[in-house]
Amino acid sequence: MVNANTELIGLFGHPVSHSKSPLMHNAMFHELGLNYLYLAFDVQPENLQAAIAGVRALGFRGLNITIPHKEAIIPFLDEISPEAKLIGAVNTVVNSNGKLIGYNTDGEGYLASLLEETGVQLQDKKIIILGAGGAARAISYALAKQQVKKITIINRDETRAEELVLSINNSKIDVANFTQLESCLHEAELIINTTSVGMSPNITGTLVKNEWINPQQIVSDIIYNPLRTKLLNDADAQGATIHEGLGMFINQGAIAFEKWTEIKADSSFMRQVVLDSLI
Numbered sequence: 001m002v003n004a005n006t007e008l009i010g011l012f013g014h015p016v017s018h019s020k021s022p023l024m025h026n027a028m029f030h031e032l033g034l035n036y037l038y039l040a041f042d043v044q045p046e047n048l049q050a051a052i053a054g055v056r057a058l059g060f061r062g063l064n065i066t067i068p069h070k071e072a073i074i075p076f077l078d079e080i081s082p083e084a085k086l087i088g089a090v091n092t093v094v095n096s097n098g099k100l101i102g103y104n105t106d107g108e109g110y111l112a113s114l115l116e117e118t119g120v121q122l123q124d125k126k127i128i129i130l131g132a133g134g135a136a137r138a139i140s141y142a143l144a145k146q147q148v149k150k151i152t153i154i155n156r157d158e159t160r161a162e163e164l165v166l167s168i169n170n171s172k173i174d175v176a177n178f179t180q181l182e183s184c185l186h187e188a189e190l191i192i193n194t195t196s197v198g199m200s201p202n203i204t205g206t207l208v209k210n211e212w213i214n215p216q217q218i219v220s221d222i223i224y225n226p227l228r229t230k231l232l233n234d235a236d237a238q239g240a241t242i243h244e245g246l247g248m249f250i251n252q253g254a255i256a257f258e259k260w261t262e263i264k265a266d267s268s269f270m271r272q273v274v275l276d277s278l279i
């Protein structure tokens, strides 16, 4: 029940109207009997600074930050976690006694979901990441901290892939040219798509030909609309293990939830709430 003591969490993005986060978090607050309310705000880029001043003035407990504000918000915060600093993007803010602290829960959320859903042993694995945007940065940072053998970034714009490698600065990460995609894929054990290719409404898109996939591989896509992309359908047909994108969304949210409330979220409950809303 909303009352004078309700703690507020905001989602700042532009646009925000399609986000499943308000539904997912409010259901979890309700289920756990927590007096929190999660609201989405469509914040124009030129109003971001004023919106953050509002968070301070009104004493919001926290925020989620989405496109296009994940990088732009950094100068307006008081502290940035080392991880968010390296990734160069914030998706979660906690108001700790008036101090706004920025985090990035995407990489950790991805890793939790990958391990939970595929049971993969990451030790000595050769990994290909397609794409070099914010999601690729978060995921490559999280994976490079594991005992993996090599992470190769392949992006249409190779300069962006090189910038990613420079900023994450881990010797396990390298870059390959887009024209080497086929040969790189042959030796990869885990293939991760972080590009928007295959996302609704362009659901027939994929960067990978199905004959480039073999049954020993794990193929992972962070897109969750559709729940199963063309890449994952092709990989499934080739006998590979597949990992859908919804788990990353759920787990990044569960980690943020725990930062705001200091109470553990039930990620399977959150997943069910989101799945029910998609049918």
Ligand code: ATR
Residues within 6 Å of the ligand: 130, 131, 132, 133, 134, 135, 136, 155, 156, 157, 158, 160, 194, 195, 196, 197, 207
């Ligand atoms: P996010 O922060 O969610 O990762 P982003 O920064 O917009 O999003 O990154 C989108 C990724 O999808 C980029 O790697 C982009 O490639 P470029 O850097 O070359 O633009 C990739 N991408 C989008 N459309 C693509 C397409 N048609 N073919 C190949 N890559 C594409």
